[in-house]
Amino acid sequence: MADERFDAIVVGAGPAGTAAAYTMAKGGLKVALIERGEFPGAKNIFGGVLYRKQLEDLLPEFWKEAPLERTIVEQRLWVLGEDSVVTLGYRDNRFQDPPNCWTGLRVKFDQWFASKAEQAGALPIYETVVTELLRVDERVVGVRTDREDGDLHANIVIIADGVNSLLGKSLLLHREWQPDQVSLAVKEVIALPKQTIQDRFNLEDNEGCTIELIGQTAGMAGLGFLYTNKDTLSLGVGVMVNDLREKRIKPYQVLDSVKRHPMIARLIQGGEVKEYSGHLIPEGGFDSMPPLAGDGWMVCGDAAQMVNAVHREGTNLAVTSGRLAGETAIAAHRRGDFTYHTLDAYNTAVKASFIHRDLKKYRGVHGLLGSGDSEQLFDKFPNALNEAIYQMLLVDGVSKKQKQKVAMRLLREAAGGNMDLLRLGIKGWRAMNG
Amino acid sequence: MLHIVACIKQVPDSREIRIDPKTNTLVRQGVPAIVNYFDLHGVEEALRIKDEFGARVTVVTMGPPTAEKALSQCIAMGADEGVLVSDRAFAGADTLATSYVVALTVQKVEDTWGPVDIIFCGKQTLDGDTGQVGPGVACRLDIEQLTYVEKTEHLDINTREIIVHRHLEDGVERVKANLPVLITALAELNQPRRASLPGVLRGIRYKPIVWTTNDFPDIDRSKIGLKGSPTIVSKTWVPEPKQVDTEFLDTTDSKAAASHLLDRLYATGSLQNSVLA
Amino acid sequence: MADAKKKRKPMIGLQPEGDVDWSQYRGVLVVVEQRKGIAKPVSLQLLGEARRLAAKLDVPVLALVMGYQVSQLAQEAIYHGADKVYLCDSPELDHYRTRPYSRVCLHVIRKYLPEIVLMGATNTGRDLAGAIATHLPTGLTADSTQLDVDEERLLLASRPAFSEKMLATILCKQFKPQMATARAGVFEQLPRDPTRTGEVIPVPPQMDAQEISTEIIEFIESFRRVNLQDADVIVAGGRGLGGPAAFGLLEELAQELGGVVGASRAVVDLGWIGHDHQVGQTGVTVRPKLYIAVGISGAVQHVVGMQNSTCIVAINKDPNAPIFKIANYGLVGDLFQIVPALIEAVRARNGEAIPMNMPVNS
Numbered sequence A: 001m002a003d004e005r006f007d008a009i010v011v012g013a014g015p016a017g018t019a020a021a022y023t024m025a026k027g028g029l030k031v032a033l034i035e036r037g038e039f040p041g042a043k044n045i046f047g048g049v050l051y052r053k054q055l056e057d058l059l060p061e062f063w064k065e066a067p068l069e070r071t072i073v074e075q076r077l078w079v080l081g082e083d084s085v086v087t088l089g090y091r092d093n094r095f096q097d098p099p100n101c102w103t104g105l106r107v108k109f110d111q112w113f114a115s116k117a118e119q120a121g122a123l124p125i126y127e128t129v130v131t132e133l134l135r136v137d138e139r140v141v142g143v144r145t146d147r148e149d150g151d152l153h154a155n156i157v158i159i160a161d162g163v164n165s166l167l168g169k170s171l172l173l174h175r176e177w178q179p180d181q182v183s184l185a186v187k188e189v190i191a192l193p194k195q196t197i198q199d200r201f202n203l204e205d206n207e208g209c210t211i212e213l214i215g216q217t218a219g220m221a222g223l224g225f226l227y228t229n230k231d232t233l234s235l236g237v238g239v240m241v242n243d244l245r246e247k248r249i250k251p252y253q254v255l256d257s258v259k260r261h262p263m264i265a266r267l268i269q270g271g272e273v274k275e276y277s278g279h280l281i282p283e284g285g286f287d288s289m290p291p292l293a294g295d296g297w298m299v300c301g302d303a304a305q306m307v308n309a310v311h312r313e314g315t316n317l318a319v320t321s322g323r324l325a326g327e328t329a330i331a332a333h334r335r336g337d338f339t340y341h342t343l344d345a346y347n348t349a350v351k352a353s354f355i356h357r358d359l360k361k362y363r364g365v366h367g368l369l370g371s372g373d374s375e376q377l378f379d380k381f382p383n384a385l386n387e388a389i390y391q392m393l394l395v396d397g398v399s400k401k402q403k404q405k406v407a408m409r410l411l412r413e414a415a416g417g418n419m420d421l422l423r424l425g426i427k428g429w430r431a432m433n434g
Numbered sequence B: 001m002l003h004i005v006a007c008i009k010q011v012p013d014s015r016e017i018r019i020d021p022k023t024n025t026l027v028r029q030g031v032p033a034i035v036n037y038f039d040l041h042g043v044e045e046a047l048r049i050k051d052e053f054g055a056r057v058t059v060v061t062m063g064p065p066t067a068e069k070a071l072s073q074c075i076a077m078g079a080d081e082g083v084l085v086s087d088r089a090f091a092g093a094d095t096l097a098t099s100y101v102v103a104l105t106v107q108k109v110e111d112t113w114g115p116v117d118i119i120f121c122g123k124q125t126l127d128g129d130t131g132q133v134g135p136g137v138a139c140r141l142d143i144e145q146l147t148y149v150e151k152t153e154h155l156d157i158n159t160r161e162i163i164v165h166r167h168l169e170d171g172v173e174r175v176k177a178n179l180p181v182l183i184t185a186l187a188e189l190n191q192p193r194r195a196s197l198p199g200v201l202r203g204i205r206y207k208p209i210v211w212t213t214n215d216f217p218d219i220d221r222s223k224i225g226l227k228g229s230p231t232i233v234s235k236t237w238v239p240e241p242k243q244v245d246t247e248f249l250d251t252t253d254s255k256a257a258a259s260h261l262l263d264r265l266y267a268t269g270s271l272q273n274s275v276l277a
Numbered sequence C: 001m002a003d004a005k006k007k008r009k010p011m012i013g014l015q016p017e018g019d020v021d022w023s024q025y026r027g028v029l030v031v032v033e034q035r036k037g038i039a040k041p042v043s044l045q046l047l048g049e050a051r052r053l054a055a056k057l058d059v060p061v062l063a064l065v066m067g068y069q070v071s072q073l074a075q076e077a078i079y080h081g082a083d084k085v086y087l088c089d090s091p092e093l094d095h096y097r098t099r100p101y102s103r104v105c106l107h108v109i110r111k112y113l114p115e116i117v118l119m120g121a122t123n124t125g126r127d128l129a130g131a132i133a134t135h136l137p138t139g140l141t142a143d144s145t146q147l148d149v150d151e152e153r154l155l156l157a158s159r160p161a162f163s164e165k166m167l168a169t170i171l172c173k174q175f176k177p178q179m180a181t182a183r184a185g186v187f188e189q190l191p192r193d194p195t196r197t198g199e200v201i202p203v204p205p206q207m208d209a210q211e212i213s214t215e216i217i218e219f220i221e222s223f224r225r226v227n228l229q230d231a232d233v234i235v236a237g238g239r240g241l242g243g244p245a246a247f248g249l250l251e252e253l254a255q256e257l258g259g260v261v262g263a264s265r266a267v268v269d270l271g272w273i274g275h276d277h278q279v280g281q282t283g284v285t286v287r288p289k290l291y292i293a294v295g296i297s298g299a300v301q302h303v304v305g306m307q308n309s310t311c312i313v314a315i316n317k318d319p320n321a322p323i324f325k326i327a328n329y330g331l332v333g334d335l336f337q338i339v340p341a342l343i344e345a346v347r348a349r350n351g352e353a354i355p356m357n358m359p360v361n362s
C-alpha cells in the first residue's frame, strides 16, 4: 500500500472525473486522478459535439487553447429513405461569436483537459485500473488498483468511471444496465483532406457542420451522425441494445449500410477509415439515475446515467456534475465531514442545475417505445416521408390534391393507421414536454 | 555494490505516425512519445540484477525536455536516478554523435556516483532503428560489448564474470566476459515489470537530473549535434504504395477455394513444387 | 570515486587516425561473414552489388575474410566477384568476437584505404560495423536496401526510416570510408564463377589471444530455429488463431509448403509462440516469395515487416481487416475451414508429384 493519503481520489479521467479533479485541485485539495487508459481519452469516444457553456464555467475561454476541431455553424437533420433524403437544417454565423459548440475528438480533448487538472495540482495516475472500492463498514475509504501495493486511501472517492460503472455496481447503485437502458454506438473516424471536407460541406476555415441521421437503421431505435472535424469526419450510429438483440444485427452492419447510402457515400468518398470504435451510451435518463452520494463517495457523469439522449448532450452534464461534486468535496474538506450528510449537498446541487431539469423534461422518452414502435418510427416513417415528398415533388400530371392524398395515405399507413399516428404523436409530445 | 546504467530513448509511437499525402512528410504532431520498446527490456534486466544482488540503477537519456517523462517511467519501475542530457546543441545527432554524448554522460555518471559495471542499451530504437549507438558507446568507453542478448545466464559479482546468451540468426552463442560490459537487450531477455502503485507515485513526482553542454567542460563541440554527425540525410521519399488489386477468392466452398488458390500460386511461381525443389 | 576523477585517456573515436588525404581511399570492401567457412548469403549478395558499384567507380572489389581455416572462402569470394581478398586466418578468430575482429578490420581499412565498406545487416555485421565506424570514426548507414554512387564518388545508401514508412538516402561526405550495412535478400548475388581469379593478401591478426577477455563458451546451432529471413514461404498466424493449439495447423501447412511459421506480436506477447517467430517492426523483416497471413489483422507494425513479400495471401474472417489492402489474394472466412482445406489440397498435389517425378525412396 502507498502510505500516503489523499483528500480525494477520482476514478476515471473522462470529462466528469477531470472536471472534479480540476475543481478540487484548484481548491487546494490533494487529489489523485486514476485512469485505466494509457492516457486520458485513449479509449474514449464520442460523437462528438462539445458545448461552450458548461466548460466555460470551469475554464474561462478554454476554446482559445483547447484542441477543438471545428466551430459548428450549421446543424442539419437528415431523414433517410432508402436512396433519398429529406433534409432540414439551420445555419447561422452568430454561432461563431461567441462559439456555441464545436466538434472534438476525445483522444485530443481528454488529454488536454486532464493536463489542466494536472497543472492545477492533481496527481495523474494512468494505465491503472481501479478494481474495487475500499470500505470500512458502509464508508468508502479508498480504492484498490490492479497494481502491486495498489491500495490508495482518501477521504472521498469520486466515481466517474463512465457508463459501465463497475464501481457503481459494487455499491449496488444499479445492476447491470438493462438492454433498454443503453444504446450501443459504433463510430468511424474517416480521414479526408481539409479542403475536400470544406468543399463537400460548404464550409470555410474552421467552420463546422453536423448532420443527425434518422432512418436506415434496419427498423431499430437509433440515430446516426456525421460530423466534420478538421481533416476527418466522424460517422456513427447508435442503436438500442434491446433492438440489436432482437434483430440479431451487429452494430457495424448498421454502420456499413449507412455508409452505403448514396447521400452519405458521396460525402465520405475517398476517405480512409482511421479508427473504428464502439461505446455504450446510457439512455435510461432521469428514471435510471442512481443515488448520487453516500458516505465517502459521489458519482457523476455517465456513471450516473447523466445523458440527454435527445440533445446528444453528455459531456455537458458530465462536466457540470464533476464540478459540483468537486465543490461539494471542498466544502466537506473544510468541515472535516465526509459522510452522507455533507456529501448530499451534491445531490441538491445537481437538482438545482440544468442536469436535473433537462433530464426530467425528457424522462418520458425512455419507455416511449413500445414493441414495434421502433420499427415504425425509425424505419417505416422515414421511408414513408421520403416517398411522400417524392410524390409531392414529382410533376407527372397528377393533380396536386390527389398527390396530397397519396402522401397522407403513405404516412398514415407507415404509422399503422390514423389512431397510431395520433398515439405516437401524443406520446412523443408528452415525452418531450415531461 | 554494482552500478548499472540503462540507456533509454524516447521515441514517437510509430502506430501514430502518418505521412501527409500532399507534402510527403511525416506528421509527427500529436504523436505520443513512448520509451523505446527494447530499452525497457534493458531497464528491466538492470532492475532484476538489482533485485538479486543489490545495485544502483541509473537511467540516462539524451533528448528534448519532454524526455523527462520517459525517465519517470523508469523511476516508477524502480530505477534509482534518471539523468536527462538535454541541450539544443545536441539536436540532429546521428549515431556517432549520440554515442559520444552518451559515453560522456556515462563518464560523468561515474564521476558522480562511482564506477559503472554494466551498461544496458536496447537492441535498437524504433525511430533510428540502427542498433549502432550501443556498440558506439562501448567502443568509445573501450569496454566489451555483448549485443543481441536474450538471456543472462550467470553473473558472479565477486569474480565479475558474466555469461550471456547472444541471439544470432542461426543459433545461440553463450559468451563469457568480464565486467564492465555493455549489453544490448532483446525482447526475449525478460518481461518488463509493471510499476507498483508506490512506484508510480514516485515516478510522477520525480524530477530528473538535467545536464546541458555546460555540465561537460571538456566536451568537444565539433563532435556533437548536427555538426558532429558525418551522415547526412540527403533525401527522403515515400515509396510508391504497393498497388495491389486484391483478388478475393470465393470461400463458400473451402475446398474449392483452396484448390483455386493453389492453382494461382503455382501458376504465378509463388510456389514451386517443394518436393522437386 | 575519487580516482574516477583521475585524468582519463582520451575517448576513442574522436579524430580519424593517420592519413586524412581522402582521395587515396579507393575500392569497395565487403566484409564477408561466415560460419564454419561458409559465407552468409548476404555477404555474397553484397559482393555482387559491390561489383556494380566498383564498375561505376572504376575500382576493384575488395573482400575481407576473417576466421579460422577459412582460406577456401577467400577463393569463394573471388568466384563471387572479389578482385582482392584480405585473409586473416587465425585460431583466435575461430568464433566472431568484436574486439579481435574489429582490430583486423581497422587494420585493413587503415592500411588499404577502401572508399566504401559494406557488411550484412546481420547481428554480427551490425555489432562489428558499429564498433568500427565509431573507432575510425566515420558515418555508418544501417540496414540499406538500395546502394548507389554519384559522380562525386559519394555512396548513396538508402534505407527504410520511420517504421518503413519512408525511405531515406544517406551520405557521408566528411570521412572515408563510407560505411553501410545492408539487408539480406535485397541484392543479387552473381553466379559463382570458378574461372575468376584474384589476389589473396594475408593479414596477420591484430590482438594476442591472451588480450581477448571474452570467451565463446559454445555456439548452439539451432536447426529448429526459424530462419524467417531466408525462408521462401512463411505461414504466419495472429490472434485470430484463438490459441496456441492452432499453430499446429500452420506448422503442418508450412511443412507441406516447405516453409516456416511466422507470427504477429500479439500472439508472441500472449505466449502462444516464441519470439523467434515474430515478424514486424520489433520482430524480423522478411521478404519471402509467399507470405500467408492467417488471422492477422494487419497492423502497421506487422505490415512493415512483410509488405515486401512477393506474394501475400490473407485469410481473415473480417472483410475489413487492413491486411487485405496489401494482399494479392484474399480469402474472407474462417481459418479453421480454410487452412485444413489448404493442407489437404497441398498434400494431394505433393502426393501426386512424388511418383511422377522422382523415385520415392531416393
Ligand SMILES: Cc1cc2nc3c(=O)[nH]c(=O)nc-3n(C[C@H](O)[C@H](O)[C@H](O)COP(=O)(O)OP(=O)(O)OC[C@H]3O[C@@H](n4cnc5c(N)ncnc54)[C@H](O)[C@@H]3O)c2cc1C
Binding pocket: A011, A012, A013, A014, A015, A016, A017, A034, A035, A036, A037, A040, A041, A043, A044, A045, A046, A047, A048, A049, A050, A051, A128, A129, A130, A131, A160, A161, A162, A163, A166, A185, A186, A187, A236, A238, A279, A280, A281, A300, A301, A302, A303, A306, A307, A312, A313, A314, A315, A316, A318
Ligand atoms: C458515440 C457517442 C457519441 C456521443 N456524442 C456526444 C456528443 O456529441 N456530445 C456530448 O456532449 N456527449 C456525447 N456523448 C456522450 C459523452 O461522451 C459522455 O456522456 C461523456 O463522455 C461522459 O463522461 P464521463 O466522464 O462520465 O465518462 P467517460 O467519458 O466514459 O469516462 C470514464 C473514464 O473512466 C475510465 N475508467 C473506467 N473504469 C475505470 C476503472 N475501473 N479504473 C480506472 N479508470 C476507469 C475510462 O477509461 C474513462 O476514461 C456521446 C457518446 C457516444 C458513445
Ligand SMILES: Cc1cc2nc3c(=O)[nH]c(=O)nc-3n(C[C@H](O)[C@H](O)[C@H](O)COP(=O)(O)OP(=O)(O)OC[C@H]3O[C@@H](n4cnc5c(N)ncnc54)[C@H](O)[C@@H]3O)c2cc1C
Binding pocket: B014, B015, B037, B126, C237, C238, C239, C240, C241, C263, C264, C265, C266, C267, C278, C279, C280, C281, C282, C283, C284, C294, C295, C296, C297, C298, C299, C300, C301, C302, C305, C315, C316, C317, C318, C321, C333, C334, C335, C336
Ligand atoms: C512499438 C510497437 C511495436 C510493435 N511491433 C510489432 C511487430 O513487430 N510485429 C507485429 O506483428 N506487431 C507489432 N506490434 C503490435 C501491432 O500493433 C498489433 O497489435 C499486432 O500486430 C496485432 O496482431 P494480430 O493481427 O495477431 O491480432 P489482432 O489485431 O487481434 O487480429 C486478429 C485477426 O484475426 C481475425 N480472426 C479472428 N478469428 C478468425 C478466424 N476464425 N478465421 C479467420 N480470421 C480470424 C480477426 O478478424 C482479426 O483481423 C507492435 C506494437 C507496438 C506498439
Ligand SMILES: Nc1ncnc2c1ncn2[C@@H]1O[C@H](COP(=O)(O)O)[C@@H](O)[C@H]1O
Binding pocket: B007, B008, B009, B036, B038, B039, B060, B061, B062, B063, B095, B098, B102, B120, B121, B122, B123, B124, B125, B126, B128, B129, B130, B131, B132, B133, B134
Ligand atoms: N539519445 C539517446 N539517449 C540514450 N540512449 C540512446 C539514445 N539513442 C539511442 N540510445 C541507446 O542506443 C540503443 C540503440 O539505438 P539506435 O542505434 O538508435 O538504434 C537504444 O536502444 C538506446 O538504448
